[in-house]
Amino acid sequence: MSFTIAVAGKGGVGKTTLAGLLVRYLVEKGETPVLAVDADSNTNLNEVLGLELPLTLGDAREEMKKGQSMGMTKDLFIEMRVNQCLVEEKGFDLIAMGRPEGSGCYCAANNLLTASLDALSDNYKxxxxxxxxGMEHISRITTKKVEMLFVISDPSRRSLTAAARIRDLAVEMGVLTGPCHLVLSMVRNEPPQALLDAVKEMGLELAGILPDDEDLASQDLAGEPTSRLPLDNPVVKRAFEVFEKTVSSQ
Ligand SMILES: Nc1ncnc2c1ncn2[C@@H]1O[C@H](COP(=O)(O)OP(=O)(O)OP(=O)(O)O)[C@@H](O)[C@H]1O
Ligand SMILES: [Mg+2]
Known part of the structure; x- marks a missing residue:
């Protein structure tokens, strides 16, 4: 049985950065194998992890919809494509959803994809x-529940409101079956008291605070994978502390 952890939040708040660090944390802890899923149509988790991505599931879905299955049964075809989309690394694999659906009905293609992804995820811890x-597409692409949700917010009220809404939606849709942890990211100095009050008011559980870090920003600008920053980098250090008290203690 695999344990699914999702990372969500408003745009540009540091979701992919945290997801990449979580993959690294699990691998370093020996909690393997890990499957990293890039569910963002604007694929970029691979950059944070420092990997090339040849093919995405969106491309395969498009082929399926057009009825291209190279003379194979559809099940076999999608299984082959899913395996081709998997990028293998030490301790973890990466797969990306890629392009969103175009117009028309994707139900048949999505059903096959879901079945294939569900079967695949059983291979991972x-x-x-x-x-x-948003959380809607999680339930569209896999039938698996999310056992732990990290909602990320920068130190703004709007971003925090978005985090609380995503949590509410995940619970309402029955996707989330476990705890939701808030991580404040890109925080300069101390978070303002008004922000901490808003966290309480929205009933969010604050798991940790990540600083706005120049080294991380310049590593990213240089096109280098930010998940590989040294362990004494303040963002890596704080993120690992968060994982220690949430993921490792569950
Ligand atoms: N703690 C941090 N300090 C400084 N820069 C950061 C920090 N976290 C993330 N960044 C930078 O901010 C930008 C956005 O981060 P990231 O891609 O992780 O956010 P995101 O929430 O996944 O964005 P999107 O909504 O586009 O998917 C990146 O350039 C990243 O390197
Ligand atoms: Mg992202």
Whole structure:
């Protein structure tokens, strides 16, 4: 049985950065194998992890919809494509959802994809899903529940409101079966008291605070994978502390 952890929040708040660090944390802890799922149509978890991505599931879905299955049964074809989409690394694999659906009905293609992904995820101890804002597409693409949700917010009220809404939606849709942890990211100095009050008011559980870090920003600008920053980098250090008290203690 795999344990699914999803990362969600408003745009640009540091979701992919945290998801990449979570993958690294699990691998370093020996909690393997891990499947990293890039559920953002604007694929970029691979960059944070420092991997090339040749093919995405969106491409395969498009082929399926057009009825291209190279003379194979559809099940076999999608299984082959899913395996081709998997990028293998030490301790973890990465798969990306890629392009969103075009117009028309994708039900048949999605059903096959879901069945294939569900079967695949049974091979992993942990699944880490990096999302785009919103939770709807999680339940569309896999029938698996999310056992732990990290909602990320920068130190703004709007971003915090988005995090609380995503939590509410995940609970309402029955996708989330476990705890939801808030991580404040890109925080300069101390978080303002008004922000901490708003966290309480929204009933969010604050798991940790990540600083706005220049080294991380410049590593990213240089096109280097931010998940590989040294362990004494303040963002890596704080993120690992968060995982220690949430993921490792569950
Ligand atoms: N703690 C941090 N300090 C400084 N820069 C950061 C920090 N976290 C993330 N960044 C930078 O901010 C940008 C956005 O981060 P990231 O891609 O992780 O956010 P995201 O929430 O996944 O964005 P999107 O909504 O586009 O998927 C990146 O350039 C990243 O390197
Ligand atoms: Mg992202």
């Amino acid at each position: 942990y699944i880490v899903v990096d999302n785009e804002a």
